[in-house]
Amino acid sequence: MFYDTTSNAHGMAHDPFKAIVAPRPIGWIGTRGRDGSRNLSPYSFFNAVSDRPKMVMFSSSGRKDSLRNAEETGVFTANFVSAALIDAMNASSVAVPYGADEFAIAGLTPIDGRLVDAPYVAEAVAVLECRVASIATLKDMNGHDTDSHAVFGQVVGIHIHESVIREGRFDLAAAHPVMRLGYMDYAGIGPIFELGRPKPPESV
Numbered sequence: 001m002f003y004d005t006t007s008n009a010h011g012m013a014h015d016p017f018k019a020i021v022a023p024r025p026i027g028w029i030g031t032r033g034r035d036g037s038r039n040l041s042p043y044s045f046f047n048a049v050s051d052r053p054k055m056v057m058f059s060s061s062g063r064k065d066s067l068r069n070a071e072e073t074g075v076f077t078a079n080f081v082s083a084a085l086i087d088a089m090n091a092s093s094v095a096v097p098y099g100a101d102e103f104a105i106a107g108l109t110p111i112d113g114r115l116v117d118a119p120y121v122a123e124a125v126a127v128l129e130c131r132v133a134s135i136a137t138l139k140d141m142n143g144h145d146t147d148s149h150a151v152f153g154q155v156v157g158i159h160i161h162e163s164v165i166r167e168g169r170f171d172l173a174a175a176h177p178v179m180r181l182g183y184m185d186y187a188g189i190g191p192i193f194e195l196g197r198p199k200p201p202e203s204v
Contacts, residue, residue, distance in 0.1 A: 018044070019182020026180050027058035028089055030077035030110075030119045031069035033099065038110055038119045039065045040092045040102040042081070044180040054155035056128060059138070061148050065098055070132050070151050075116035078153070080126035083176040083188055088123070115157040125164045125175050129157035 003010040010016060018024075027046025031039045043066070045059035056078055060067040070076045081089050091106040103110040109122035113129045120127040130153030138148040164175040172192060179187055 014183055016182065018180075019185070022181040023179035023187055024181075026081045026089065026178065027056070028079040028081050028092070028121065028124070029058055029066045029070075030079060030103075030121065031066050031075075032073060032118050033065075033069050034072050035099065037099040038101045038103050039069055040079075040106065040108070040110075040119070040121070041066050042089050042093050046078070049152065054128075055133060055152055056130060056155060057150055057152045059148055059150045063147075063149065067135075067149050067151060068098075069118075070153075071135060073117060074132045075113070075118045076130050076132070076151070076153055077113055077116065077118045077120040078128040078130060079121040079124040080175065081178045082125055083178055085121070085123060086178050086186065088121075089178070113157065120159070124159075125161040126170065127159040128153075128155045129159075130154060131156050 001010070008015065024044055025046055027043040029041055029043055033039065041064065043058040043060065047057060049055050049057050058066070058078070066076065088106040088108055092102040092108075094102070094105060096102070096105070103119065103121070110119040111122045113120055116129045116131060118129070120129070133152045133154045135152070136150045138146045138150060140146055160170060164171050166174060172189060177189060179189075181187055
């Protein structure tokens with residue numbers, strides 16, 4: 001099949017776009033409002049975008065609380081979602097009024113960042129403390145503003161629980177990451193394997 005995304009007439013029960021661009025890491029974003037309220041929300045549009053400097057990005061479809069807090073305070077945390085925290089992550093996605101504490105709703109322990117004034121999930125096996133580098137309202141191909149907003153954060157601090165450090169590496173098998181697929185689907189990781197980069201032929 002083929003369909004033009006201008007009309008989006010795919011004829012399927014649900015738009016398959018996010019199922020095709022999968023899996024995606026979950027950006028479990030912790031922020032604090034100017035009023036001191038805590039916020040914790042999962043974002044399915046999240047990823048690392050650079051390692052020199054270390055930078056991550058989450059994108060908000062609509063002007064949600066995490067975006068507002070990141071704009072106002074200039075900081076956020078990104079919390080690692082492991083299999084043991086999937087129910088808590090899902091609980092924190094509930095639509096509640098601004099100022100509601102999703103840490104409390106999800107039964108999680110908030111801890112203040114060491115380098116940023118934003119809370120993180122104590123139960124997470126890894127956490128990135130981030131300072132906002134830039135925020136961009138995404139434009140479409142015609143140059144028009146959309147209602148999607150990308151927050152780019154530079155990682156200034158990293159927490160890793162000792163239980164997932166093995167042989168000098170962050171052990172993903174021990175961390176049991178959960179990733180976002182399409183629709184209401186999630187997945188863990190299968191067997192982990194290494195794949196070295198190929199060497200160019202001598203004739204090149």
